[in-house]
Amino acid sequence: MTNVISSVLLLGGALFCVLGALGMLRLPDVPSRLQAATKPQTLGLLLILSGTALQLPPSYAVGLALVALFQVLTAPVLSQFLGRAAYRTGAIDKSTLLCDDLKAVRDGSRDSGAESGSASPGA
Template sequence: MNDALDLLSAVLLLAGATSCLLGALGLLRLPDLPARLQAGTKPQTLGVMLILLGTGVRLEFVSASTLILVVLFQMLTSPVISQIVGRSAYSTGTLRRDTLIVDELGKRMGGDGGESRPPERPRPP
């Protein structure tokens, strides 16, 4: 039974580390801020949860309350911080609005919002 728990723990830890690694690669490779925000929050949160679950299995859930609190804190703070970074980039003009397909925040902030056109590609001569 102990070997099965060790194997499960190893699989969870490796899956969590892989998810965090893919999120970090997404931060480096993706072109714009909205895509990077997705890569910075979703795989990282999943990776931390899997790593903590693997740690909990390895420790046989002795300190499960601490691990549960860390998972809850991660799930609550990561999306909020991502939202704050996205809104601040939008309001300061760092985010290119012409690349947005739908601009829902523009309606709320008093701008024209709505559908925006995709950027025009230069035509060959």
């Protein structure tokens, strides 16, 4: 029974990794490609590590759990940095963005929301 579960996890993980790679090739812009590079690849790796951990002694499975934790913690951070670098170098078509929060940060006109339109209670 363990072999069947492990096989399903390994095949599912491989499928997610392949779908992420296809997304990287087929999606049109940088934000979409970043999404394809992080979400399915991370899930695919977690499934592969889980399937492998079922076949190993528990002492080795702990090491795989640390690899999984490291991947879950670093993938969003790397995606954020790559997205900012793409934005700053002009690789992102800004006309396709629905909300451009980095423009306000770059220009120094950060709008906190509390400052705009709210009157002070004593006024």
